[in-house]
Amino acid sequence: MTSYLKLDHIDKTFIRGSAETEVLKDITLGIDKGEFVSMIGHSGCGKTTLLNIVAGLARATNGGVLLEEREVNEPGPDRAVVFQNHSLLPWLTVYDNVRLAVDKVFSRLKPRKERHAWTMHNLELVQMAHAKDKRPMEISGGMKQRVGIARALAMEPKVLLLDEPFGALDALTRAHLQDSVMAIHQKLENTVLMITHDVDEAVLLSDRIVMMTNGPAATIGEVLEVKLPRPRKRLELVDNPTYIHARGAVLEFLYARHKAPALQAAE
Amino acid sequence: MNMPLMKAEPATVTPATTAKVLPLPPKRPALATRTRMVLGKVAERIVPPVVVIAVALLIWELLCRRAGSTLPPPSRVLTDTWELIVDPFFDRGGLDKGLFWHLSASLQRVAFGYLLACFVGVALGTLVGQSTWAMRGLDPIFQVLRTVPPLAWLPLSLAAFRNGQPSAIFVIFITAIWPIIINTAVGIRNIPQDYRNVAQVLRLNHLEFFWKIMVPSAAPYIFTGLRIGIGLSWLAIVAAEMLIGGVGIGFFIWDAWNSSHISEIILALVYVGVIGFVLDRIVAGISTAVTHGTAAN
16 A cells, blocks of 8 residues: 655755765655654754655655655645744734635635635634734744644645644643644644654654654664554553653664764763 | 822722722823823923024024124024025925925925835845846946945936936936845845745745735835935935926025025025935834834744
8 A cells, every 4th residue: 555645765965065965865654644653863863854855845866755646846735834933924913824824725715704714713723713813923932833833734734744843832832732733633634744852742642753863864763653542641641551662662762772963972 | 100009009908808809990090190291201302302402503693693704693594584484385486486396396306216216126126135146147236336426327317318307316216226225135135934935835926925925024124225215315316406406405505505595505404404304204104114013023
């Protein structure tokens, strides 16, 4: 069976003058429809580059990305990205930020009234309808990220790409938002590819965790399936043996076998 | 601000003996207090400039009142030009018109030249900001041409247009356009990659990208250019009109000099200064209204 989203032998080499840096080497991964996959690795291993290739914002040097067996090589709303730094347009209100996406994607498919309803629906999904007339600078970091998620969901993407979406948030806000994402995933059954460097986050949210080796020439080191039933409850998982085992496996990969280059140097 | 509130509080604490505390609606200070506060704030701003102007006028008066002084004291200026001040709308045909007509003629030229410079400047700035090729090709030319003093263009434009009016407008245009081009280009080049990514994911076309991302994102820079531009236009018009003649505040000043009406020159300078200030404030006001919220993330 072929996968819904397929990363097929992706290499990425940056060329600056005469210097060539091989960032990614031979990345092959299949993601099924409705699956939540996390990619974890130390910073600098090319996770974001890989996500950008899937999003179409960067081109692979070799290999490519197939979505529903069709090659993708340019950005598009079928692979909506939730950016690390939210990337809301500061001159638009929360509503208008989402509406811009809705108008663009559904301009011919839905009449004006439905587009409004769809915008509000997605804001309600992330519990941000109350702040629809605020500008991004008037809301907190967690709220901005919620709006970013609403904007991505509003495009009805085939694949939702999350680029360390909770990286810039404090621990409490992050936990809250993770719960929201889990609930949304449960409800809408989206296919999600998330970049993260947080082990707990990866185990809690994912069906599979893809562990990346260190760069240069980073590749997939190991793939771990997280066989925890959904819906998952953060508190119940604390002493769940499957959870503890998965967490241990990822930690072992990251800190025993593929230590961050900086940590290695320090020893 | 807090004073009246604090005074009001003890009064409400006393009924606490009844064991029930009602939430107080936030109380606004009394009208008289508020008026006094506003007046106080206004006075803080108004008093210093008034004092400084009064002192400056006094010194000027003292310096120029002596017999044989080359410039008139402010009191003379006022009496000499009283007619011009109270009746700016007279029109005795030809060039013998009230100051209003001179100023409005100058403002019209500035408006034409400046608006033209706005459109062409933003367009060229966008081109230079967007395309590396255009930047490499055009930037050296811009950098050289922008150092040419405004009046140096006048003979050339007179030769080209063979008429004073379009020549003056051209001089305004060519004076105002450089800061607009350069600031727009910087603004466009500084559009964060994040916004470009958003545009790409949404597949915005060129026109949508221009209106929805580029213009709002670069607006603070563009308006900086527009503000410098309006200032330079107003600087250039007076000099240009002195040379081309016709109705206009520049010619009015030159004419007053030729007829040795020094007081009229001084009055005209006051008007030129005030209008230049107002023009700057107008563009600055539009800028704050339009770029509201764009600067912060």
